[in-house]
Amino acid sequence: xxxxxxxxxxxxxxxxxxxxxxxxxxxxxxxxxxxxxxxxxxxxxxxxxxxxxxxxxxxxxxxxxxxxxxxxxxxxxxxxxxxxxxxxxxxxxxxxxxxxxxxxxxxxxxxxxxxxxxxxxxxxxxxxxxxxxxxxxxxxxxxxxxxxxxxxxxxxxxxxxxxxxxxxxxxxxxxxxxxxxxxxxxxxxxxxxxxxxxxxxxxxxxxxxxxxxxxxxxxxxxxxxxxxxxxxxxxxxxxxxxxxxxxxxxxxxxxxxxxxxxxxxxxxxxxxxxxxxxxxxxxxxxxxxxxxxxxxxxxxxxxxxxxxxxxxxxxxxxxxxxxxxxxxxxxxxxxxxxxxxxxxxxxxxxxxxxxxxxxxxxxxxxxxxxxxxxxxxxxxxxxxxxxxxxxxxxxxxxxxxxxxxxxxxxxxxxxxxxxxxxxxxxxxxxxxxxxxxxxxxxxxxxxxxxxxxxxxxxxxxxxxxxxx
Numbered sequence: 334x335x336x337x338x339x340x341x342x343x344x345x346x347x348x349x350x351x352x353x354x355x356x357x358x359x360x361x362x363x364x365x366x367x368x369x370x371x372x373x374x375x376x377x378x379x380x381x382x383x384x385x386x387x388x389x390x391x392x393x394x395x396x397x398x399x400x401x402x403x404x405x406x407x408x409x410x411x412x413x414x415x416x417x418x419x420x421x422x423x424x425x426x427x428x429x430x431x432x433x434x435x436x437x438x439x440x441x442x443x444x445x446x447x448x449x450x451x452x453x454x455x456x457x458x459x460x461x462x463x464x465x466x467x468x469x470x471x472x473x474x475x476x477x478x479x480x481x482x483x484x485x486x487x488x489x490x491x492x493x494x495x496x497x498x499x500x501x502x503x504x505x506x507x508x509x510x511x512x513x514x515x516x517x518x519x520x521x522x523x524x525x526x527x528x529x530x531x532x533x534x535x536x537x538x539x540x541x542x543x544x545x546x547x548x549x550x551x552x553x554x555x556x557x558x559x560x561x562x563x564x565x566x567x568x569x570x571x572x573x574x575x576x577x578x579x580x581x582x583x584x585x586x587x588x589x590x591x592x593x594x595x596x597x598x599x600x601x602x603x604x605x606x607x608x609x610x611x612x613x614x615x616x617x618x619x620x621x622x623x624x625x626x627x628x629x630x631x632x633x634x635x636x637x638x639x640x641x642x643x644x645x646x647x648x649x650x651x652x653x654x655x656x657x658x659x660x661x662x663x664x665x666x667x668x669x670x671x672x673x674x675x676x677x678x679x680x681x682x683x684x685x686x687x688x689x690x691x692x693x694x695x696x697x698x699x700x701x702x703x704x705x706x707x708x709x710x711x712x713x714x715x716x717x718x719x720x721x722x723x724x725x726x727x728x729x730x731x732x733x734x735x736x737x738x739x740x741x742x743x744x745x746x747x748x749x750x751x752x753x754x755x756x757x758x759x760x761x762x763x764x765x766x767x768x769x770x771x772x773x774x775x776x777x778x779x780x781x782x783x784x785x786x787x788x789x790x791x792x793x794x795x796x797x798x799x800x801x
Contacts, residue, residue, distance in 0.1 A: 438545060488582065497542060503537060
């Protein structure tokens with residue numbers, strides 16, 4: 334091991350190698366503090382060539398590698414095991430914006446580029462990079478691609494997978510595949526880049542990417558609408574799409590319980606509606622047209638929805654500050670959950686047409702099996718992604734509740750499968766769901782995934798124990 338560490342040091346220098354346990358600790362646990370590991374070392378290469386040299390050495394010595402970006406994942410996908418034999422390959426030093434092409438509307442960035450910095454680089458060029466999520470101030474684009482991140486703008490722009498045109502990847506044996514092509518049409522065989530999106534570092538190490546840019550919106554219109562049920566929210570989505578077209582960028586569902594926790598744990602929060610309602614939708618339009626035109630479209634479409642009984646009440650932001658306050662209601666839900674105590678979190682997707690039925694059936698089944706549990710349902714209704722989280726019964730034992738996580742999750746996941754859904758919409762599998770997925774994917778699907786894994790990582794050194 335000492336010889337391996339010295340060879341790693343020779344490749345990345347003193348600044349690129351962490352070996353002391355106390356210094357490596359921040360890289361050895363996940364964001365939720367659910368998984369803890371003990372790496373042999375944290376290796377921080379500063380270039381693609383250094384990544385390649387490290388991978389060649391690890392292939393030679395059969396050393397397992399755990400790629401890590403901003404370490405904001407929620408399923409333990411970037412956490413090493415406790416063997417003390419794996420290295421964490423930290424990509425944060427690969428953080429350059431290599432090129433911006435405003436004619437081709439593309440940006441080429443390295444894997445360690447923080448998402449917010451990427452957004453700012455696009456904005457400086459009068460362009461939009463639309464991937465947006467709560468962790469954008471610390472998550473990195475390599476991790477976003479490796480987990481096929483979603484976020485709040487999927488309704489209009491798609492997941493990370495949809496924003497990708499080209500990749501640079503270091504393979505398990507250290508070879509560099511240069512697929513950094515900014516082409517929207519390339520029909521020359523298998524689309525290799527898509528193998529590495531959502532693979533969570535189990536097939537190779539993403540080191541750079543060519544990503545799509547869009548015209549920068551000049552106007553946004555934001556509103557909070559109150560509704561009586563998720564079924565009404567689904568109807569409102571169809572109504573808004575018909576009236577606003579692809580200007581509808583965000584459509585976020587939040588239950589009354591979710592917003593009550595935000596109000597409880599963020600005392601400065603002010604709900605803009607006088608009366609409480611069962612469900613809320615935060616919706617946003619964006620366009621290159623004038624703000625007046627966009628505001629009129631939003632207000633007219635919401636007015637029609639109100640007249641037809643879909644919307645019970647609504648508040649339209651009259652300024653950027655008010656829009657930010659409305660978005661804070663949604664963005665503070667996860668933090669409010671942390672303050673409220675431990676919950677059992679789920680990230681499921683269901684066909685939009687079946688979301689209301691899914692929520693009703695799953696709520697009922699959970700209450701029958703676990704009386705008094707409290708559901709915190711929120712998420713990206715526009716693309717069918719729900720964060721269906723469960724809190725312990727008020728006054729009940731949190732420890733006993735958490736100990737029953739497997740049974741509770743089984744109800745949520747079985748219902749998702751029953752309605753044609755998935756048990757992971759945007760968080761990935763990591764180590765959290767790698768066993769659970771066996772219940773829902775066919776044996777043929779699992780066989781094909783294992784064949785791909787064996788073909789690209791025959792020694793099994795790429796992020797072992799994750800996904801498969």
